[in-house]
């Protein structure tokens with residue numbers, strides 16, 4: 001059975017071209033970038049080049065504004081805790097949204113519970129969109145940080161970051177965005193967005209897992225995150241993950257060159273998948289904004305059935321997808337994102353996320369459209385709340 | 389994460405459906421929690437001759453429903469009342485720990501159907517009780 005991977009929002013395979021450029025850095029070019037000798041220099045040069053590629057992809061003026069991290073989670077933690085610590089004398093109020101990834105939400109909750117910060121969790125509309133006016137209204141004298149994601153990982157809604165950035169700038173409040181789902185997928189320009197800090201993660205766009213970066217605009221006050229050696233201009237200690245960094249650099253280079261082509265392809269596949277599901281399956285609701293949406297994201301609530309059992313049936317057919325049901329979120333509640341968008345628990349339990357990536361094809365879409373209606377019919381036949 | 393037996397019952401659930409002339413019906417769970425199980429029983433001469441179920445829920449909820457119906461058929465009412473959620477899970481070679489609490493309610497549904505047959509009022513607060521979890525929604 002040919003398997004279909006449609007969970008690119010969770011992670012993507014490392015591109016062969018990326019793996020290829022990484023390989024020498026495990027073996028031949030293995031030096032410690034802090035070392036004086038030629039081995040160290042080779043590693044250092046590779047890091048410099050990769051840093052330039054990352055800076056270029058996100059429109060950073062200076063590649064020194066890029067700090068490599070272990071991924072999106074660390075970049076989010078670094079940004080939020082770092083600003084909180086650096087500015088706590090100035091104020092202890094943070095503004096975020098109710099649909100952030102847990103890397104942001106749980107960090108904010110930690111500051112709230114353990115460090116005496118006050119956090120405003122802004123609501124979203126039924127499409128999962130933050131209203132910039134709400135951000136403006138939430139700003140107080142002691143607001144030190146606004147952190148709003150650029151694109152939501154579950155429902156794909158792209159947030160009005162440009163407008164929020166303008167508001168933050170005008171108010172003189174530091175602005176961070178978790179752009180983990182956006183970078184590599186849609187155009188991201190830190191100057192156009194007016195962000196001070198931006199998180200990205202390699203494994204969401206065909207670089208390996210365990211490598212990411214935080215963009216820190218020159219002049220932004222952020223406390224040091226990892227204490228130790230002087231790596232990353234004294235901001236993040238630990239011997240650099242050179243192969244990972246090289247891989248991230250290559251993935252950024254590919255993303256920049258192929259952005260238009262990739263997104264056009266994914267949008268076409270996405271929209272065919274969306275309309276196909278809407279045509280073939282009744283009682284479904286598209287979650288997330290229909291157009292202000294990540295090119296690869298499809299998310300439906302499928303009424304009267306539960307998400308995990310949908311995933312299990314798809315998995316038995318070799319189709320990999322994900323869900324916001326409680327059973328798959330590891331807690332008893334369904335996705336906080338879907339609940340924040342106003343879905344009832346029942347409908348939120350029945351969500352299905354299909355996320356397309358570089359390697360998906362028309363045939364993959366056909367396969368989903370062939371298998372999913374049958375899965376839904378089977379499960380509904382079993383459902384006590386479905387009256388045919 | 390699921391045993392082969394759970395997967396087998398999930399793929400080929402036994403006794404799905406309704407019994408139009410059931411003489412006992414019981415429902416547990418609620419959609420908020422993500423699981424609803426509805427059991428229909430047919431009792432003749434104190435023997436459970438037929439059981440059918442309808443379930444909204446995860447793989448474990450479907451498999452436990454299926455297994456419970458298999459275990460109940462042919463039993464006397466008294467024997468069937470002894471069936472526990474734990475026994476259903478054991479018959480499936482166990483469930484992941486997280487599922488023991490939330491999706492393992494089939495024996496409760498059966499019990500409710502039997503009590504309904506026996507004319508015993510059951511406490512319907514059960515419909516909303518079974519996870520008084522903290523709602524840390526933010």
Ligand SMILES: Cc1ncc(COP(=O)(O)O)c(C=O)c1O
Pocket residue numbers: 009010070071072073074076101103149151152153178180181201202203210212
């Ligand atoms: C929006 C968002 N933020 C943060 C993360 C965490 O990234 P990482 O897995 O690189 O730590 C993810 C990925 O799961 C994400 O989708």
